[in-house]
Amino acid sequence: xxMNTDExxxxxGFAEVVTLGKDAPLRLSSGExxxxxxxxxxxxxxxNKTKSNAILVCHALTGDQYARGKNPITGKEGWWxxxxxxxxxxxxxxxFVICPNVLGSCxxxxxxxxxxxxxxxxxxLDFPVITVADMVSAQVRLVDYLQIEKLFSVVxxxxxxxxVMHWAVNHRNRVKTAICIASTWRHSAQNIAFHEVGRQxxxxxxxxxxxxxxxxxxxxxxAGLSVARMAAHITYMSEKSLTSKFGRNxxxxxxxxxxxxxxxxxxSYLRYQGISFVDRFDANSYLYITRAMDxxxxxxxxxxxxxxxxxxxxxxxxxxxxxxxxxxxTSESKEIVRALNAVGAQVSxxxxxxxxxxxxxxxxxxDMFNIISGFLEAEDDFSERDxx
Amino acid sequence: xxMNTDExxxxxGFAEVVTLGKDAPLRLSSGExxxxxxxxxxxxxxxNKTKSNAILVCHALTGDQYARGKNPITGKEGWWxxxxxxxxxxxxxxxFVICPNVLGSCxxxxxxxxxxxxxxxxxxLDFPVITVADMVSAQVRLVDYLQIEKLFSVVxxxxxxxxVMHWAVNHRNRVKTAICIASTWRHSAQNIAFHEVGRQxxxxxxxxxxxxxxxxxxxxxxAGLSVARMAAHITYMSEKSLTSKFGRNxxxxxxxxxxxxxxxxxxSYLRYQGISFVDRFDANSYLYITRAMDxxxxxxxxxxxxxxxxxxxxxxxxxxxxxxxxxxxTSESKEIVRALNAVGAQVSxxxxxxxxxxxxxxxxxxDMFNIISGFLEAEDDFSERDxx
Numbered sequence: 055x056x057m058n059t060d061e062x063x064x065x066x067g068f069a070e071v072v073t074l075g076k077d078a079p080l081r082l083s084s085g086e087x088x089x090x091x092x093x094x095x096x097x098x099x100x101x102n103k104t105k106s107n108a109i110l111v112c113h114a115l116t117g118d119q120y121a122r123g124k125n126p127i128t129g130k131e132g133w134w135x136x137x138x139x140x141x142x143x144x145x146x147x148x149x150f151v152i153c154p155n156v157l158g159s160c161x162x163x164x165x166x167x168x169x170x171x172x173x174x175x176x177x178x179l180d181f182p183v184i185t186v187a188d189m190v191s192a193q194v195r196l197v198d199y200l201q202i203e204k205l206f207s208v209v210x211x212x213x214x215x216x217x218v219m220h221w222a223v224n225h226r227n228r229v230k231t232a233i234c235i236a237s238t239w240r241h242s243a244q245n246i247a248f249h250e251v252g253r254q255x256x257x258x259x260x261x262x263x264x265x266x267x268x269x270x271x272x273x274x275x276x277a278g279l280s281v282a283r284m285a286a287h288i289t290y291m292s293e294k295s296l297t298s299k300f301g302r303n304x305x306x307x308x309x310x311x312x313x314x315x316x317x318x319x320x321x322s323y324l325r326y327q328g329i330s331f332v333d334r335f336d337a338n339s340y341l342y343i344t345r346a347m348d349x350x351x352x353x354x355x356x357x358x359x360x361x362x363x364x365x366x367x368x369x370x371x372x373x374x375x376x377x378x379x380x381x382x383x384t385s386e387s388k389e390i391v392r393a394l395n396a397v398g399a400q401v402s403x404x405x406x407x408x409x410x411x412x413x414x415x416x417x418x419x420x421d422m423f424n425i426i427s428g429f430l431e432a433e434d435d436f437s438e439r440d441x442x
Numbered sequence: 443x444x445m446n447t448d449e450x451x452x453x454x455g456f457a458e459v460v461t462l463g464k465d466a467p468l469r470l471s472s473g474e475x476x477x478x479x480x481x482x483x484x485x486x487x488x489x490n491k492t493k494s495n496a497i498l499v500c501h502a503l504t505g506d507q508y509a510r511g512k513n514p515i516t517g518k519e520g521w522w523x524x525x526x527x528x529x530x531x532x533x534x535x536x537x538f539v540i541c542p543n544v545l546g547s548c549x550x551x552x553x554x555x556x557x558x559x560x561x562x563x564x565x566x567l568d569f570p571v572i573t574v575a576d577m578v579s580a581q582v583r584l585v586d587y588l589q590i591e592k593l594f595s596v597v598x599x600x601x602x603x604x605x606v607m608h609w610a611v612n613h614r615n616r617v618k619t620a621i622c623i624a625s626t627w628r629h630s631a632q633n634i635a636f637h638e639v640g641r642q643x644x645x646x647x648x649x650x651x652x653x654x655x656x657x658x659x660x661x662x663x664x665a666g667l668s669v670a671r672m673a674a675h676i677t678y679m680s681e682k683s684l685t686s687k688f689g690r691n692x693x694x695x696x697x698x699x700x701x702x703x704x705x706x707x708x709x710s711y712l713r714y715q716g717i718s719f720v721d722r723f724d725a726n727s728y729l730y731i732t733r734a735m736d737x738x739x740x741x742x743x744x745x746x747x748x749x750x751x752x753x754x755x756x757x758x759x760x761x762x763x764x765x766x767x768x769x770x771x772t773s774e775s776k777e778i779v780r781a782l783n784a785v786g787a788q789v790s791x792x793x794x795x796x797x798x799x800x801x802x803x804x805x806x807x808x809d810m811f812n813i814i815s816g817f818l819e820a821e822d823d824f825s826e827r828d829x830x
Contacts, residue, residue: 242685244684246706247676255669278646281642297631302739313571314571
């Protein structure tokens with residue numbers, strides 16, 4: 055296992071890619087199988103003797119295993135630096151934290167960018183279409199590999215929250231607690247619509263080459279992927295935060311230029327979001343992961359009944375939503391809470407008043423930090439001995 | 443003037459293209475001029491002797507002069523068939539109704555698709571960038587040409603409402619009443635953001651050729667324009683209407699296909715919206731008109747003060763918004779109403795409870811119909827003699 059340390063020397067986690075499923079193929083929702091497959095992951099903290107202090111952190115659409123410390127691909131700080139670490143809400147002095155890259159993504163886990171062991175060339179669209187259930191199936195294999203019988207908690211926001219819900223519903227005996235933030239129990243028509251715009255933008259880019267752009271020397275569907283990211287990015291922010299951050303302010307100019315350059319700061323900002331995204335993300339992965347999210351409906355295996363999905367659950371739930379999140383609004387978290395209440399499950403729910411939109415869960419949000427740490431502490435009954 | 447009659451024989455309006463500004467160039471907001479320029483328009487009803495019964499109807503982003511009757515370009519019914527006509531809210535038995543195609547559009551008025559008289563070839567990006575103010579300036583010239591001193595009313599929804607507001611603020615002595623529906627007084631950062639996504643989608647299409655696609659035989663930036671339309675279309679509908687209309691229903695299939703085809707009805711619907719749009723709309727016009735909307739801020743000439751914009755206005759206003767419109771939400775109409783109240787102007791405002799989103803103004807909305815007809819009737823003081 056490789057030790058990674060960031061520039062501050064703070065990150066004592068290790069990064070690893072493990073090959074799994076050689077003997078036992080991973081059966082996917084589509085009926086196809088993956089064998090073998092890779093899971094890239096990163097860990098922080100120490101697993102205690104009884105292996106009862108493991109927390110699985112699940113990332114969102116464009117996230118990766120680098121939740122904390124320097125991301126070696128982007129050179130930037132990880133995506134949850136104020137949540138995971140010594141003394142932080144997910145306290146690495148107490149917990150053993152595992153963050154895997156999801157199946158279908160592009161940071162080392164098997165996905166369309168990786169080499170298909172059967173052909174020796176990148177999968178491209180030969181990679182099977184996966185679901186959130188399949189992402190979780192791969193994580194179950196990773197947890198098996200780490201010889202952890204039961205996770206103390208599974209935690210995630212947005213698509214990370216979808217994985218949390220799938221763990222809690224479909225692997226209920228392997229999860230003690232579940233923290234689901236700014237998420238939902240099924241993708242709505244509007245959610246699917248925005249993703250479809252992004253996919254069409256990518257597939258309309260002639261440099262996409264039906265997903266086989268890796269055969270071309272320099273051409274990548276960057277224009278399409280950039281437009282997809284721009285459209286999605288709008289949905290991650292609230293109207294109010296866009297107004298307070300940008301309003302109608304002009305970008306490095308005194309007056310309108312009467313052209314199609316980025317006159318407004320919001321245009322310049324969005325273009326930057328698009329352009330910088332293509333350097334770190336694979337266009338085919340974007341297709342696969344958005345598809346997985348659109349397919350997500352935790353109730354579908356239970357005849358469309360959320361209540362049935364939770365019947366008799368031993369898992370203790372903590373849900374959070376944000377007032378300004380219009381992508382996965384509070385009403386959707388409340389539907390989960392109502393179903394959990396209906397079956398007498400233990401659930402705490404807080405709608406956090408924050409005006410930054412869906413992305414609030416990635417930002418500096420003391421309320422969220424306090425709720426995570428409070429919930430984990432309350433459920434944490436490890437003896438001091440176990441912690442050694 | 444050409445008489446047009448639709449298949450039912452109902453449409454007794456005439457369609458016309460008039461060339462204006464030969465001697466007096468149209469000075470644009472950018473400082474550039476247009477001379478000459480064309481305005482395509484359609485009229486219904488009869489102008490009375492005192493010329494006091496004229497109503498100007500202003501269309502939205504992708505609208506045109508064919509508000510009523512069969513649109514000869516699409517072969518479909520006009521965009522406001524239940525609003526304009528004999529016995530309808532804008533009653534063509536009483537009023538003389540004029541609907542011009544806006545400058546920059548593509549249904550006959552001067553715009554990037556039309557021939558530049560100076561070069562003999564299409565303008566493309568040589569067409570000057572225009573504003574809502576410029577659209578209205580061209581309409582003022584049309585009204586002059588029709589020898590109408592004062593309009594009884596100016597009416598429009600969405601971008602049509604922006605033109606209404608500009609008429610009322612900047613040509614206050616030529617307008618008696620103004621009906622502004624589902625609109626705003628300035629484009630917000632989020633509004634600009636969605637438009638910028640659309641423009642980037644078009645300009646990223648290699649078939650756009652820097653706007654000179656008209657030089658190519660078959661290539662048109664249809665893929666980019668289609669993506670732009672798809673992104674915009676989501677903003678025209680409410681989350682609730684998407685859910686009730688489509689939900690997670692599958693399209694002509696029993697189960698998920700685990701591919702990138704349109705599995706869901708919402709995907710199929712959006713793709714259709716995109717594909718059908720490119721047959722009727724010019725990609726460059728889409729750039730120009732979205733730009734004009736983004737530049738729109740009725741307060742900017744008044745030091746950012748809406749109140750100052752309305753100070754001493756003689757115009758009588760009627761505003762409507764829709765509860766489910768998140769593109770131009772009620773709060774923005776209320777800001778206009780507050781400013782009008784502050785200067786003691788006459789204004790009636792109704793927020794209509796309708797769950798169809800922004801596009802409600804184009805749909806079957808009896809409340810809106812009643813408010814339009816009631817407001818017009820109350821302000822209509824033409825004598826019977828005048829009507830002959």
